[in-house]
Amino acid sequence: MSNNLTFYLKVSRPGLWFQTLWVYLLPVVGTQSIYTWPFWIGFIYATFPLNFMIYGWNDMVDYETDRHNPRKNSFLWGAKGTKEQLQGLMTPIIIAQLPFIIFFIWYCGWPMAVVLFCIYLVNITYNLPKYGLRGVPPLELVNILGMLIIVPLCTYLNDFPSLPWQSMVYLGIFCILAQLIGEIMDIEPDRKAGRRTTATVIGNDATKLLVIALVVAEAVILYAVFHAYMLAAYMIFVILWLIFDFVYLNKKMPYSIAQYNLLGFGINAAGYGSILWVWYTQALHQIY
Template sequence: MLDLSRVNFYLKLSRPIIWIIILPYYLFPLGGRLDLLATWRFWLGLLYFTFPVSIMMFGINDMADTDVDKYNPRKAHDYFGNQASKSDLFGLWKVIMISNMIPLGIMSIITADWIFYSGYFIVALSLNILYNLKPFAFARKAPWDLPFTPVGFLILVTLACHLNQVPLPKAGPCLFYVSSTLTNHMIAELLDIDCDTLGDKRTTAVVIGKAYTCAFIGALIVVQLLILTPLCNIFKAMLHCGGDASILVSYISQSFFRGQAACQSWEGSRSFLLSMYARYTAKFSFVVYAFAKGILA
């Protein structure tokens, strides 16, 4: 019998609200190909980029971070996972394997290409293990935490292109993918910096501190703006970058000017919710535009 409480538990682990950050890297390289909307390949890939990709990424992360997440009020919110114990996570490996192998198996059978999809799964799983789990745990060994997210998303972009039989993106879009995923990664590290410090998790943000992390994120946003402007126009580029900037400005205001205590739940505050909605609205609008026009393909 299906245990709905466990289904809800695993769904929360996959961070559905962050799917909107992951799905663009499926849609960006397919931009300008609206004909793909009429194909099974497109919709199968889109579904794969929701729960299966996310449960592998965030599920393995939660298995590795039970010692840190107990300090993290962000994990107490429904949209950012769970403060799960090791016993709560029993059976998670089975969920990760089944949720990934079924859609990848369907892709392999229908395309008659077992080698690519098997290779993708091995590489993606290996990256997540190297990043999160001991004895490797590069997530805790700054600055080696930085390259994993961009590399992982470039692999996802390769999967999207291969499945939908479109060429790989040009250099400009790839540079944007790297800078934008690194921005997302550093924003996540910034939000967790106080709690990671308490849990002795040495991320890049913990090592360089709040001020330099904010400056680094600001520089990455400028890099995105410089890459995007020649590909579309300054106003569309500012729409995307403004979403990231809204989170950064809200964090700086809350942390540096309002005396927020370590690990206080800023994520439950009104300023965070407003900046989060502004960020996601801006990103959604930009993703629709980029997919329709093909500027990042």
């Protein structure tokens, strides 16, 4: 039993929970929602249950790709399951979802049922074994915008208005960046397995340049739209690091496992640190 629980936790990728938490928390920064129990139920859902469904579903159809991936079998980057383990994943995924489905619909009504349906539809269209968007670049980058459905989940649950459209644009770039960075890290295993992604199609260098361009766009939005100067300054640091990486550090060679793990700890520190900073300053809510 404990081995199963460890496997399930690895499947959910705790090293990437900050992404769903970022999207869940942004609509209610600076509010009193933190003192309400529905907020914390949604918070819990945005950790293990939601990510277990997202990544577990993906792992079931990505067996051939993942078995070539040296990063897997960790709490940072996910499990490397056997065929038998992966074939048995859907039942625990459903069990983990059911209590939250029942509560969300009971507490928020049928609009929440529509939100949940959209979340599951996004995952179905991404993970269809033969025709899933996961293998149809660049549509996998469009599909990842389904992460934004977490915003109405949060606003319905906490009875708050939705975010300004400028904040949604910023979150959309955030989601696409997360997808592209994952594709860069997985480019060699994906090629070995014959999987098509934006990174395998346009190549490592072009994908890194696209990432740099998107980070520049984030920095401009933070500075010009939200006047979030500290966050914009941090993004400038990220841009300089990405340029250094592109020009010198790992232009041709693949990253080592140690570098992957260092990156994982770094993005978690940056992710949770930015959540706390945004909560403190209420950035990404005030338009100038």
